[in-house]
Amino acid sequence: MSPHVTRRDLLLGAAAFGVPAILAGCSNPATRTTAPTSTAAAGRGVVTIGSNASDEIPKKSLDEVTKAFTSHDVKINTVDHNTFQENINRYLRGTPDDVFTWFAGYRMQFFAAQGLATDISDVWTEIGGDYTDAFKAASTGADGKQYFVPFTYYPWAVFYRKSLWQEKGYTPPATLDDLVALAKKMKADGLVPIAFADKDGWPAMGTFDILNMRINGYDFHINLMAGQEAWTDPKVKQVFDTWRGLMDYHQPAALGRTWQEAGQSLAQKKTGMYLLGMFVAQQFPEADRGDIDFFTFPEVNPQFGTDSIDAPIDGYMISSKAKNVEGAKQLLKHLGQASSQNIATKLDPGTLAASSKADTSGYSDLQKRGAELVSQAKHIAQFLDRDTRPDFASTVMIPSLQRFVGKPNDIDGLLKDIEKQKVNIFTS
Amino acid sequence: MTIRDRLLIFVGLGLAIAADLFLIWGPTLASVGLSTTDWDGISAINVVGAENYHDLAAEYPPFWSAVTNNLLWLAFLGLVATPLGLLFAVLLDRRLRFSRVYQSALYTPVVLSLAVVGFIAQLVYSSDYGVLNAVTGLTTDWLGDPSLNIWVVMVAAAWRHIGYVMIIYLAGLKAVDPSLKEAAAIDGANEAQAFFRVVFPTLRPINVIVLVITVIEALRAFDIVYAINKGRNGLELLSVLVTENIVGEASRIGFGSAIATVLLVISLGFIVTYLTQLFREPR
Incomplete structure (x- = not known):
């Protein structure tokens, strides 16, 4: 080339160097905003947390909790909640943080089985005494080792407004027949009667879960979620049949409504009750929150009574590529402490502390009732999209349940379609 | 040509070709290749042949609704929205009173991204809080009813597309030599004849541009349905299914690539037709 650098040369050069730069820019899909929370003096090593707590309250509570962790510096990388979830695969295979927020159950086991999480059984030998067996089982991988430390959780139940029910003289139903009569x-x-929304795709999973557990029991539900039972089984059909029988009492046009809108209809006393997670309280004005109460979904099959509920657990795991495993384990022990979880439950009244040692005296009435409900349950499920493979939940179950909600009469065809897709996904 | 020129051509063209191969054809062929595997993004890659395509066509209900919706979208934009855009352009070209006002009213939606149009559509169509039901007193679930929602969403998309097409045709019409119309009038042509026989044929280059824009808009439609309900329940589109399967937590990369390949084949059909038309012309 000529010694004179012309404009064209410059452009070519820019193109040549620009391309790799663009590619490098693309290779990191999880754009992260960094909000370092440094504690005390430096020089003792840093533990990084990849957090999906992008909402104001959970974010603040994680900040508070890690402030009390003094043996290492903590750096929190917060990512938008849904973005974090959608990028979890690439994130864990790329350059993950030491500790990351995640969910208990099959969704944890799935990544543990892929070798993307660090075995923390030694952490559990220390904190194990603080947790019930149900929580330990939810933290255990398919290989029998622990990979997860539970932090907070929230139960699913049927919520209603006390004042409305008192005025009309309604009482919580004990059986399915009572529910229909009510x-x-x-x-x-x-x-x-029943507020309902499924525009978001996942709320209908809650109804499916509870009906399946009431009719067929927890074990069948978990096996079905793990792909070991056929969706064409008459037992599954019975679930959808029962649900169809209740459809007349559900809020119509559910596929165009978000759960927030349905929650507001409950708050405005337009609907009588709503099966949802405890977070439904967020849709109530502060002053009305004391007026919220709930009952567990009534018994359908006496063999199982009301022994199971959905109560998804949020917690923390260590990635297999963690740089500071020792520090990460110490942080997990800190997060597993009842005192840490109490900080979170105080800030966020929609959650409960996972540790059995947690101090419940500071709980709101709703929290106290929630804790009582969970302690009575023999089995705790994690919610459909956490109890099964993520690809099955999002690409098969969301469209299928929406199809059922839209056209509740074609159950056989629907179940056949689900089964075919299940076989494809679970055998791949 | 000096050596320097040759070198520059070689480097300049070579880089462009290399970038094109590397950035466009490389990933395209990689997708086609991946579509024959069951890769989940983590474990080893297994070749499964045409199984993904079979599963798509035979066992994945959203696929066919996505194909139908994409074609419907194309037909609606091509046969309804684009002619309407042309009609408005012709009307505005006649220098009506307040034509500036009409023009800006029709053009304003174009500056909005389709995702924003999606949010506006929800304010209009929501069954509980939407303007449409509030004004008409209906209780229709415009966005939740899978046999209905695609139509109202296409109307929202057309709202934007009409303005886009209109402004392009308006520019084209302004450039038509007025003496052509005068000559037609002197020869006794009525207005419709003058438009279809004389003016419209001179708009040919514009027509090609508009056609291409319409096809591109129809095939890349994504943001509006994603903003409304993540492209589910009657609003499935191929682009959404690709994203849902590959980008989401699902990571069905092989399966999603098969959907992407189907979209590629449909796009190629239009691109090849268009290019052959274009290159045949001068001869």
């Missing part, structure tokens, strides 16, 4: 009464009183 719904009929509400309809006669001009209410929509």
Whole structure:
């Protein structure tokens, strides 16, 4: 080339160097905003946390909790909640943080089985005494080792407004027949009995879960989620049949409504009750939150009673590529302490502390009732999209349940389609 | 040509070709290759042949609704929105009173991204809080009813597309020599004849641009349905299914690549037709 650098040369050069730069820019899909929370003096090593706590309250509570962890510096990388979830595969295979927020159950086991998480059984020998067996089982991988430390959780139940129920003289139903009778009464009183929304795709999973566990029991539910039972089984059909029988009492046009809108209809006393997680309280004005109460979904099959509920557990894991494993384990022990979890439950009234040693005296009435409900449950499920493979939950179950909600009458065809896709996904 | 020129051509063209191969054809062929595997992004890659395509066509209900919706989208934009855009352009070209006002009213939606149009559509169509139901007193679930929602969403997309097409045609119409129209009028042509026989043929280059824009808009449609309900329940589109399977937590990269390949084949059909038309012309 000529010794004179022309404009064209410059452009070519820019193109040549620009391309790799663009590629490098693309290779890191999880754009992260860094909010370092440094504690005390430096020089003792840093533990990084990849956090999906992008909402204000959970973010603040993680900040508070890690402030009390003094043996290492903690750096929190917060990513938008959904983005974090959608990028989890690439994140864990790329350059993950030492500790990351995740969910208990199959969704944890899935990544543990891929070798993307660090075995923390030694942490559990120390904190194990603080947790019930149900929590330990939810933290254990398919290989029998622990990979997860539970932090907070929230139960699913049927929520209602005490004042409305007192005024109309409603009482919590104990059986499915009672529920139908109550719904009929509400309809006669001009209410929509059961608030319902499934525009987001996942809320209907809650209804499926609870009906399946009430009708067929926890073990069948978990096996079904693990791909070991056929969706064409008459037992599954019975779940959808029962659900179809209740559809008349559900809020119509559910596929165009978000759970927030359905929650507001409950707050405004337009609907009578709503099966959802305890976070439904967020849709109530502060002053009305004391008016929220709930009951567990009534018994359908006496063999199982009301022994199981959905109560998804959020917690922490260590990535297999962690740089500071020792520090990460210490941080996990800190997060597993009842005192740490109490900081979170105080800030976020929609959650409960996972540790059995947690101090419940500071709980709101709703939290106390929630803790009581969970302690009575023999089995705790994690929610459909956490109890099964992520690809099955998002690409098969969301469209399928929406199809059922839209057209509740074609159950056989629906179940056949689900089964075919299940076989594809679980055998791949 | 001096050596320097040759060198520059070689480097300049070579880089462009290399970048094109590397950035466009490389990933394209990689997708086609991956579509014959069951890769989940983590474990080893297994070749499964055409199984993904079989599963798609036979066992994945959202696939066919996505194909139908994409074609419907194309037909709606091509046969309804684009002609309407042309009609408005012709009307505005006649220098009506307040034509500036009409023009800006029709053009304003174009500056919005389709995702924003999606959010606006929700304010209009929501069954509980939407303007449409509030004004008409209906209780229709516009966005939740899978037999209905694609139509109202296409209307929202067309709202934007019409303005886009209109402004392009308006520019084209302004450039048509007025003496052509006068000559047609003197020869006794009525207005419709003058437009279809004389003006429209001179717009040919514009027509090609508009056609290409319409096809591209129809095939890349994504943001509006994703903003509304993540492209589910009646609003499936191929682009959404690709994203849902590959980008989401699901990581069904092989399966998603097969959907992407189907979208590629459909796109290639239009691109090849267009290019052959274009290159045949001068001869």
